[in-house]
Amino acid sequence: xxxxxxxxxxxxxxxxxxxxxxxxxxxxxxxxxxxxxxxxxxxxxxxxxxxxxxxxxxxxxxxxxxxxxxxxxxxxxxxxxxxxxxxxxxxxxxxxxxxxxxxxxxxxxxxxxxxxxxxxxxxxxxxxxxxxxxxxxxxxxxxxxxxxxxxxxxxxxxxxxxxxxxxxxxxxxxxxxxxxxxxxxxxxxxxxxxxxxxxxxxxxxxxxxxxxxxxxxxxxxxxxxxxxxxxxxxxx
Amino acid sequence: xxxxxxxxxxxxxxxxxxxxxxxxxxxxxxxxxxxxxxxxxxxxxxxxxxxxxxxxxxxxxxxxxxxxxxxxxxxxxxxxxxxxxxxxxxxxxxxxxxxxxxxxxxxxxxxxxxxxxxxxxxxxxxxxxxxxxxxxxxxxxxxxxxxxxxxxxxxxxxxxxxxxxxxxxxxxxxxxxxxxxxxxxxxxxxxxxxxxxxxxxxxxxxxxxxxxxxxxxxxxxxxxxxxxxxxxxxxxxxxxxxxxxxxxxxxxxxxxxxxxxxxxxxxxxxxxxxx
Numbered sequence: 001x002x003x004x005x006x007x008x009x010x011x012x013x014x015x016x017x018x019x020x021x022x023x024x025x026x027x028x029x030x031x032x033x034x035x036x037x038x039x040x041x042x043x044x045x046x047x048x049x050x051x052x053x054x055x056x057x058x059x060x061x062x063x064x065x066x067x068x069x070x071x072x073x074x075x076x077x078x079x080x081x082x083x084x085x086x087x088x089x090x091x092x093x094x095x096x097x098x099x100x101x102x103x104x105x106x107x108x109x110x111x112x113x114x115x116x117x118x119x120x121x122x123x124x125x126x127x128x129x130x131x132x133x134x135x136x137x138x139x140x141x142x143x144x145x146x147x148x149x150x151x152x153x154x155x156x157x158x159x160x161x162x163x164x165x166x167x168x169x170x171x172x173x174x175x176x177x178x179x180x181x182x183x184x185x186x187x188x189x190x191x192x193x194x195x196x197x198x199x200x201x202x203x204x205x206x207x208x209x210x211x212x213x214x215x216x217x218x219x220x221x222x223x224x225x226x227x228x229x230x231x232x233x234x235x236x
Numbered sequence: 237x238x239x240x241x242x243x244x245x246x247x248x249x250x251x252x253x254x255x256x257x258x259x260x261x262x263x264x265x266x267x268x269x270x271x272x273x274x275x276x277x278x279x280x281x282x283x284x285x286x287x288x289x290x291x292x293x294x295x296x297x298x299x300x301x302x303x304x305x306x307x308x309x310x311x312x313x314x315x316x317x318x319x320x321x322x323x324x325x326x327x328x329x330x331x332x333x334x335x336x337x338x339x340x341x342x343x344x345x346x347x348x349x350x351x352x353x354x355x356x357x358x359x360x361x362x363x364x365x366x367x368x369x370x371x372x373x374x375x376x377x378x379x380x381x382x383x384x385x386x387x388x389x390x391x392x393x394x395x396x397x398x399x400x401x402x403x404x405x406x407x408x409x410x411x412x413x414x415x416x417x418x419x420x421x422x423x424x425x426x427x428x429x430x431x432x433x434x435x436x437x438x439x440x441x442x443x444x445x446x447x448x449x450x451x452x453x454x455x456x457x458x459x460x461x462x463x464x465x466x467x468x469x470x471x472x473x474x475x476x477x478x479x480x481x482x483x484x485x486x487x488x489x490x491x492x493x494x495x496x497x498x499x500x501x502x503x504x505x506x507x508x509x510x511x
Contacts, residue, residue: 023393047390066388095295095357
């Protein structure tokens with residue numbers, strides 16, 4: 001009888017895409033515990049509110065909420081919070097402030113000369129290059145395409161909605177870019193930088209906020225297309 | 237408590253209570269998740285005459301600094317009663333009672349939250365009692381637990397809580413104000429429903445061992461009922477249909493999780509091309 005109930009739960013999981021809450025059982029030993037899950041007595045439970053996804057033997061919970069926790073390699077949009085003689089302190093929209101050493105800046109910066117390159121309030125496109133076990137984070141700008149962001153504006157969304165805004169192979173963000181003609185950069189930390197004409201930006205921001213608000217709803221792509229088209233009509 | 241004298245008949249001849257409930261009957265409970273825009277997670281709960289709002293912030297940088305734990309997050313719960321929550325104006329501000337409740341609720345949550353995932357941070361839980369009618373700590377704990385899940389905090393399970401006690405020699409569930417004031421004992425209980433672990437247990441008044449066991453089983457059973465209400469509140473808020481389009485959108489999110497970096501880079505490169 002036990003065997004039977006186990007099979008039922010496993011088959012439920014393989015169809016996937018259901019909402020789970022902390023403490024919901026996901027599977028017995030058939031899968032490996034992935035992110036958003038935990039293992040207890042050989043059984044896998046959800047640890048977060050989210051949606052189940054099974055990928056190559058791993059069972060994961062894709063969270064629907066939560067703060068951005070930096071991972072090595074994440075591309076983020078940061079705001080300079082403080083300037084030290086040999087580093088900048090950067091707010092990356094996470095519980096952890098992230099310093100960037102002068103050696104990680106894309107310029108040759110003399111000790112004490114930091115303020116000439118980046119000052120408080122400046123925006124940067126950076127990358128997380130180190131996170132240790134007590135979550136000391138370090139940011140770098142020494143990589144392809146990383147730079148100071150000049151002009152434009154930033155909107156903040158929940159970092160868990162970032163993949164939805166980007167869409168499958170960047171389809172969503174591409175649609176917004178093509179329609180509005182804005183330059184858009186999406187940081188993994190939920191900050192989105194936009195630059196372009198005032199009207200175009202405001203359309204893009206409305207679109208992004210709609211995606212965030214209705215990330216789970218039916219026909220979002222069509223709704224987005226409608227919104228962008230009506231904005232274009234008004235303009236043209 | 238402890239049985240002040242009263243003329244009110246708390247239990248009638250038919251064994252029914254002051255408000256017509258059976259001894260093992262809960263007051264009506266309504267929970268709503270995600271009611272506040274600014275907080276990371278929130279919940280509103282009505283439980284009989286109790287009205288509680290809970291908000292969760294975090295994990296966020298821990299202030300004051302000396303409270304930081306280099307290895308795990310600290311849970312800082314704050315229970316507060318509004319000055320208009322009781323019939324006599326309650327003097328605002330923290331008092332002995334609310335500090336005690338804040339502490340036990342923090343400790344209850346520390347037990348279920350995976351604090352080791354967020355070293356050096358704090359998870360702040362604020363509970364505001366807007367209207368009180370006995371059992372507010374259970375109501376606050378129940379609401380806060382929904383708010384924590386709503387905030388996406390990783391935890392082993394929700395925490396459910398309910399009180400039971402003794403009124404005129406009868407063991408009753410979920411005491412209301414009159415029963416609490418003039419009854420003999422009140423025992424709030426908080427459990428992890430999935431495992432049955434106890435994370436909060438207090439008792440005001442006296443019970444024999446036999447009475448205690450009966451009270452415990454009554455409260456535990458009620459906690460499991462409340463657990464279902466909590467889960468229902470979250471499902472209602474985040475409910476996902478089986479519609480194909482929704483599934484596709486979830487797929488898009490799920491696919492991008494392991495290689496979200498790649499997509500950000502793609503998006504970035506597109507941006508480069510255009511500029």
